[in-house]
Amino acid sequence: MDADKVLVLNNSFAPLHVCTTRRAIVLLYTGKAERIEDSPSIVHSPSVAFVIPSVIRLHRYVKLPIIPSIAFSKKNILRRDAYTCQYCGRNSGERMTIDHVIPRSLGGRTIWENVVSACRACNVKKGNTPLHEVRMNLLRKPSKPASIFYLGIMAHSPHRIISWSTYLPRDGGGDLQGARS
Incomplete structure (x- = not known):
């Protein structure tokens, strides 16, 4: 049951974080959140069957602290791209490399907008x-993530969770404070 993850939205429909199924059911049962979208899975107790939510929304608004700029690092690039090769779409997990879209030898800079995760085969x-x-295309244009919260959500591979896409910014640079205003 706890292998499934649930996207938690703030009262304003902005993505807040990801929690376990158990935590989401507790939030729903105690009336602290409402069900927005359901997954096809069901969990049973001796007397009740619960449809596992995919997305929930908190009833109270949670004010997020002001977070300083996100550090540019290989780990954060891989998290932004959900450990997925941005050329072929393969998910190789921890064995990913980073690649400069415009090579450094041709004037490319080491910035968020020019570095993507790539599998070893595509990088070579x-x-x-x-x-x-080389007739290769990017799956998604690289950009600086909106916040550290977005990177935390991306670490759970929302590319596999279709119902989350409505509530996440189209790219890493979108505004998380009012994602669905």
Whole structure:
């Protein structure tokens, strides 16, 4: 039951964090949250069957602290891209590398908007050449994540959880404070 993850939205429908199924059911049962979308899974107790939620929304607004800028690091690049190769879509987990979309030798900088996660095969295939020369495309345009909260949500691979996509920014740079205003 706790292997499933539930997206928790703030009262304003902004993504807040990810919790376990057990925690989500407790929040629903105590009236602290409402069910927004359900997963196809059901959990049974001796007397009750619960449909496991996929997305819940808190009744009270949680004010988020002001967080300083997110550190640029390999770990955060991989988290932003959900440990998925941005060229082929393969998910190789911890064995991912990072790649400069515009190679450094051609003037590419080491910034959020020019670095993506890549599997070893795609990184070797692309090498030190521009994308158009090797006929490769990016799955998603790289951008700086909106906040550390967004990176925490991305670590749970929302690409596999279709129902979450409505509530997450289209790219990493979207505004998390009013995602669905």
